[in-house]
Amino acid sequence: MELWFTEHHTKNVRLSIKVDKQLFTKQSSFQRIDIFESREFGRFLTLDGYMMLTEKDEFIYHEMIVHVPMASNPDIKKVLVIGAGDGGAIRELCKYPAVEHIDMVEIDKDVVDACRDYLPSVACKLDDPRVHITYEDGLRFVRRKEDEYDLIIVDSTDPFGPGEGLFTKEFYGNCYKALTANGILVNQHESPFYPDDARAMQRAHYRIRECFPLSRVYQAHIPTYPSGHWLFGFASKGIDPLKANLSQWEKLELTTRYYNTDIHKGSFALPTYVKDLLGDENESQY
Amino acid sequence: MELWFTEHHTKNVRLSIKVDKQLFTKQSSFQRIDIFESREFGRFLTLDGYMMLTEKDEFIYHEMIVHVPMASNPDIKKVLVIGAGDGGAIRELCKYPAVEHIDMVEIDKDVVDACRDYLPSVACKLDDPRVHITYEDGLRFVRRKEDEYDLIIVDSTDPFGPGEGLFTKEFYGNCYKALTANGILVNQHESPFYPDDARAMQRAHYRIRECFPLSRVYQAHIPTYPSGHWLFGFASKGIDPLKANLSQWEKLELTTRYYNTDIHKGSFALPTYVKDLLGDENESQY
Numbered sequence: 001m002e003l004w005f006t007e008h009h010t011k012n013v014r015l016s017i018k019v020d021k022q023l024f025t026k027q028s029s030f031q032r033i034d035i036f037e038s039r040e041f042g043r044f045l046t047l048d049g050y051m052m053l054t055e056k057d058e059f060i061y062h063e064m065i066v067h068v069p070m071a072s073n074p075d076i077k078k079v080l081v082i083g084a085g086d087g088g089a090i091r092e093l094c095k096y097p098a099v100e101h102i103d104m105v106e107i108d109k110d111v112v113d114a115c116r117d118y119l120p121s122v123a124c125k126l127d128d129p130r131v132h133i134t135y136e137d138g139l140r141f142v143r144r145k146e147d148e149y150d151l152i153i154v155d156s157t158d159p160f161g162p163g164e165g166l167f168t169k170e171f172y173g174n175c176y177k178a179l180t181a182n183g184i185l186v187n188q189h190e191s192p193f194y195p196d197d198a199r200a201m202q203r204a205h206y207r208i209r210e211c212f213p214l215s216r217v218y219q220a221h222i223p224t225y226p227s228g229h230w231l232f233g234f235a236s237k238g239i240d241p242l243k244a245n246l247s248q249w250e251k252l253e254l255t256t257r258y259y260n261t262d263i264h265k266g267s268f269a270l271p272t273y274v275k276d277l278l279g280d281e282n283e284s285q286y
Numbered sequence: 287m288e289l290w291f292t293e294h295h296t297k298n299v300r301l302s303i304k305v306d307k308q309l310f311t312k313q314s315s316f317q318r319i320d321i322f323e324s325r326e327f328g329r330f331l332t333l334d335g336y337m338m339l340t341e342k343d344e345f346i347y348h349e350m351i352v353h354v355p356m357a358s359n360p361d362i363k364k365v366l367v368i369g370a371g372d373g374g375a376i377r378e379l380c381k382y383p384a385v386e387h388i389d390m391v392e393i394d395k396d397v398v399d400a401c402r403d404y405l406p407s408v409a410c411k412l413d414d415p416r417v418h419i420t421y422e423d424g425l426r427f428v429r430r431k432e433d434e435y436d437l438i439i440v441d442s443t444d445p446f447g448p449g450e451g452l453f454t455k456e457f458y459g460n461c462y463k464a465l466t467a468n469g470i471l472v473n474q475h476e477s478p479f480y481p482d483d484a485r486a487m488q489r490a491h492y493r494i495r496e497c498f499p500l501s502r503v504y505q506a507h508i509p510t511y512p513s514g515h516w517l518f519g520f521a522s523k524g525i526d527p528l529k530a531n532l533s534q535w536e537k538l539e540l541t542t543r544y545y546n547t548d549i550h551k552g553s554f555a556l557p558t559y560v561k562d563l564l565g566d567e568n569e570s571q572y
Contacts, residue, residue: 010326013304014302015302018297039298040297040480057479193509194326221514221557223515228507256558257558259557260561262554263557265552265555266552266555269549269551269553270548270549271546272543272545273543273544
């Protein structure tokens with residue numbers, strides 16, 4: 001028997017992964033959740049048929065969404081994570097002794113429960129005493145907050161479906177308000193390669209730029225996401241990731257498999273066609 | 287009707303591209319050559335069923351294999367290109383007024399003829415008066431050369447099939463001999479992501495390192511290659527791409543869509559897992 005999971009990256013491109021078996025499937029109140037077992041990527045999680053993570057390459061996404069902001073400001077103590085029901089971003093955040101409190105706001109409890117059961121290497125730190133989980137729409141949660149978080153990580157699904165509100169100007173404005181004076185907002189920023197993704201990325205980027213005085217974009221190689229070329233948005237009230245003193249991060253001696261202080265700087269060097277999509281402000285200023 | 291081209295990136299992963307029609311197919315003396323028309327990627331060339339280039343993303347590969355070495359030494363005058371029958375590397379090289387002579391050595395004349403006919407935006411500079419084409423095995427050609435080229439670009443197929451000899455120690459040693467005192471060797475270096483590719487990459491890298499005093503690796507996002515994470519090898523008798531004076535390149539005012547002087551530096555910043563595969567020497571030394 002051959003069982004293949006196939007995702008359409010566009011109408012005309014599809015990536016297929018051979019599956020050993022389906023471990024879990026559920027239609028939650030928000031989306032369809034599936035977890036599969038595969039030889040090439042280990043277990044992987046899909047929401048509404050879109051790849052969220054695989055055991056083989058999730059370290060790339062989770063390290064890049066967490067360590068870039070954390071290394072940019074060693075004084076981060078209170079963090080809000082929106083989405084991220086799988087726990088991967090939480091796992092990376094829990095590596096920092098200086099972090100005192102993490103609020104995780106996930107709209108879909110079924111995702112968290114499934115990941116606890118079937119993806120323990122990802123969900124392993126959800127019970128860390130610093131982690132406080134709220135099951136609510138991140139958009140609503142953040143509205144009530146003011147001057148509270150040193151870092152907000154938006155680890156959302158794509159800008160359609162349940163994650164749609166997390167790409168609006170209202171949401172970014174509320175994040176700005178919820179952040180402390182040194183606050184940083186990081187979000188997954190889609191891919192620049194396929195035209196529809198690039199337009200969604202561009203729209204979200206312009207909205208963030210209207211809300212924050214400093215806004216940069218960085219990139220990573222994530223083989224199981226469409227095109228493999230993935231962007232992250234870094235916005236702040238002033239902290240510049242390219243002026244960070246990275247020797248402090250080195251002293252922590254954390255174990256990482258993708259992120260390092262060379263990558264920290266190098267990931268902000270964007271191809272010309274991506275710079276053109278983002279507008280002139282995104283000079284990496286080496 | 288639906289017509290899909292499918293490439294297995296491993297036994298368990300495949301990328302499929304919707305095809306409008308097949309424009310060309312031929313079994314040459316060396317390999318099967320196909321050119322397809324597609325909505326997403328424009329025309330694309332495959333050899334023995336492996337993706338070589340698409341009109342949509344070939345600029346990434348060709349700019350990165352040419353401009354990184356060319357910007358590292360503005361005095362490059364004589365260049366040897368091995369493989370590259372499509373003409374993409376030649377097109378980028380011809381942008382440099384200082385380049386006086388380009389030898390292109392391609393084993394398979396049928397590839398060149400097919401690209402001239404069906405991929406004119408790629409093959410467009412093959413008739414530049416500085417370009418001299420020899421149809422021969424690159425391995426044999428380079429054996430006869432000594433102290434002749436400022437740059438050798440190895441734009442080969444994978445390390446099996448017709449391109450196999452271009453990943454051997456004997457070949458790298460002959461390249462060293464064929465290069466001038468400031469000589470640079472650049473080659474396509476496979477992907478670090480899937481284990482079989484990574485092992486082939488590692489083997490080739492160690493062989494190059496035994497032959498050249500300076501050896502670095504840089505990366506690019508190439509969506510239609512396996513994993514989308516592609517490496518290039520930069521080896522030289524002394525010229526260091528990270529110490530190049532890139533302002534000279536800026537002054538040329540060449541038009542590029544991927545390469546820029548930020549990317550020049552940033553592309554040498556490798557993920558930790560790739561550094562581990564390559565060994566400690568590959569510090570990017572920002």
